[in-house]
Amino acid sequence: MGITKLKVFGDSALIILQTVGEWKMRDTKLVPYHECLKEIMEEFEGISFEYLSRSHNQFVDALATFSFLLQVTGGVEVEPLKIEVLMKLAYCMVVTEEPDGKQWYYDIIRYIQRQEFPEGTIPTDRKYIMKMAS
Structure with a gap:
């Protein structure tokens, strides 16, 4: 895709801190994943990892749910997703x-x-x- 710089957001402080090397990897089951991640990181000129608390990642949860529901077969091109941020909460616009x-x-x-x-x-x-x- 030609991406050279990547900013990764995660909701697991443990994983983020282990990935950036601030904490040591102790779980042997995660070591292969960590090694694979290191290889992938080398493909980018710049990559950063940022922790997001669960209260700040509702949008990510919604996208994950959406991606689970969306079934795309090979060779199908999906149009970019247009997202509109509403200025007031959805329940304020409920049909009365x-x-x-x-x-x-x-x-x-x-x-x-x-x-x-x-x-x-x-x-x-x-x-x-x-x-x-x-």
């Missing part, structure tokens, strides 16, 4: 009133209680309601 005056789960409850679907629904909608009810 439903257009039909009923809660979002009304149709699901109705299906569970009476096995009825809303009038005019198509098979796909019915399938979705049954899935949500389960």
